[in-house]
Amino acid sequence: MKYIGRRKCYCDIKDDPYLGSGTIFEAAVKKYGRHNFEKEILAVCATEEECCKLEEEIIRSLCAVRSREYYNIAPGGKSRPDGFIMTK
Numbered sequence: 169m170k171y172i173g174r175r176k177c178y179c180d181i182k183d184d185p186y187l188g189s190g191t192i193f194e195a196a197v198k199k200y201g202r203h204n205f206e207k208e209i210l211a212v213c214a215t216e217e218e219c220c221k222l223e224e225e226i227i228r229s230l231c232a233v234r235s236r237e238y239y240n241i242a243p244g245g246k247s248r249p250d251g252f253i254m255t256k
Contacts, residue, residue, distance in 0.1 A: 169196070171239040172232050174223045176216075181209055193239035220245040 171193040177184045187197060187205055197205055210226065213219035223244035232238035 169237055169239055170232075172210075172223065172227050172230065172244065173240075174213075174219050174244070181212065188239075190239050190241065192241060196239060 171188045171190055173188040173190060173193075175184065175186050177186070187202065187207055188194070211219075211222055213222060227233060227240055227244040230238065232240040233243055
């Protein structure tokens with residue numbers, strides 16, 4: 169399964185240990201172990217507004233909220249804390 173989210177990071181992107189903060193996603197990481205998940209950077213945005221919009225577009229285009237292939241339960245954008253790195 170996959171999770172689409174965003175993250176504000178002040179370190180090198182590759183060094184950021186953050187995977188995601190979705191409720192169901194966090195439960196899956198706890199259940200299956202962090203080592204069973206990998207992160208892919210989909211985009212790096214210049215502003216929070218750009219990131220929110222892109223997150224919403226990606227989640228909508230993949231029908232991630234309705235799909236059984238994704239942990240996402242919200243449409244993204246302003247419904248989550250701010251961030252700039254898209255993770256998968």
